[in-house]
Amino acid sequence: MSRLRLGVNIDHVATVRNARGGAHPDPVRAAIVAAEAGADGITAHLREDRRHIGDGDIERLMAATPLPLNLEMAATEEMLGIALRHRPHAACIVPERREERTTEGGLDAAGQFATLAPIVARLGEAGIRVSLFIEPSARQVEAALRLGAPVVELHTGAYAHAEGEAEAAELRRIADAAALAARNGIEPHAGHGLTYDNVAPIAAIPQLAELNIGHFLIGEAIFAGLDPAIREMRARMDAAR
Ligand code: PXP
Numbered sequence: 657m658s659r660l661r662l663g664v665n666i667d668h669v670a671t672v673r674n675a676r677g678g679a680h681p682d683p684v685r686a687a688i689v690a691a692e693a694g695a696d697g698i699t700a701h702l703r704e705d706r707r708h709i710g711d712g713d714i715e716r717l718m719a720a721t722p723l724p725l726n727l728e729m730a731a732t733e734e735m736l737g738i739a740l741r742h743r744p745h746a747a748c749i750v751p752e753r754r755e756e757r758t759t760e761g762g763l764d765a766a767g768q769f770a771t772l773a774p775i776v777a778r779l780g781e782a783g784i785r786v787s788l789f790i791e792p793s794a795r796q797v798e799a800a801l802r803l804g805a806p807v808v809e810l811h812t813g814a815y816a817h818a819e820g821e822a823e824a825a826e827l828r829r830i831a832d833a834a835a836l837a838a839r840n841g842i843e844p845h846a847g848h849g850l851t852y853d854n855v856a857p858i859a860a861i862p863q864l865a866e867l868n869i870g871h872f873l874i875g876e877a878i879f880a881g882l883d884p885a886i887r888e889m890r891a892r893m894d895a896a897r
Pocket residue numbers: 665667701728748750758759789809846847848849850868869870871872
């Protein structure tokens with residue numbers, strides 16, 4: 657089984673910074689620590705309301721981070737323009753509603769085909785690796801395939817919130833969607849709500865190439881430090897592999 661990459665989402669370093677409006681703590685410093693701790697990529701979500709990551713952060717992350725940047729973005733003209741200007745390694749298209757606390761569900765790649773098709777195409781033409789953040793379902797994977805997306809990120813939020821039988825069922829959905837994507841030449845990633853306690857069964861899904869983890873790691877960093885928190889997550893992912 658190939659090594660599972662870890663993308664560290666540093667959005668919530670910016671959340672804490674923005675609570676006081678200054679420059680500390682700096683998400684760029686977090687990205688540098690993440691690189692030293694064995695992360696394979698940095699993920700940042702530039703939201704429409706700029707509640708955590710700001711435009712200047714994207715510029716600084718691109719300039720100062722030794723790792724590839726995965727820019728999470730809504731499927732809007734504004735975000736497309738920003739992505740095309742900065743040309744990050746990857747762009748993950750996520751659904752976004754202003755009122756939500758976080759990205760609560762997957763992108764409806766099937767229902768929003770007409771909106772997504774030109775955005776996926778323009779990002780791809782610019783050499784940006786496009787990922788679609790979708791629910792782990794055959795319908796959504798098939799839509800991603802029709803859209804020509806090289807990557808899908810499977811939303812693990814429902815799995816993270818489920819218990820018992822429901823958790824096992826969610827895990828099967830993710831495994832089935834990952835297998836379907838891989839069979840069709842799409843690289844499957846996964847993320848949302850992953851913690852030390854629930855990461856192992858996801859990391860054990862052989863087709864998955866990358867996990868993106870944020871909120872738990874930044875929270876754990878308060879107690880353990882960011883470097884040890886990332887190392888511990890990495891160790892658990894590797895052990896499950
Ligand atoms: N992947 C995507 C596409 C996301 O939108 C998020 C949350 O911003 C994550 C991964 C990370 O989720 P969490 O912060 O719950 O680990």
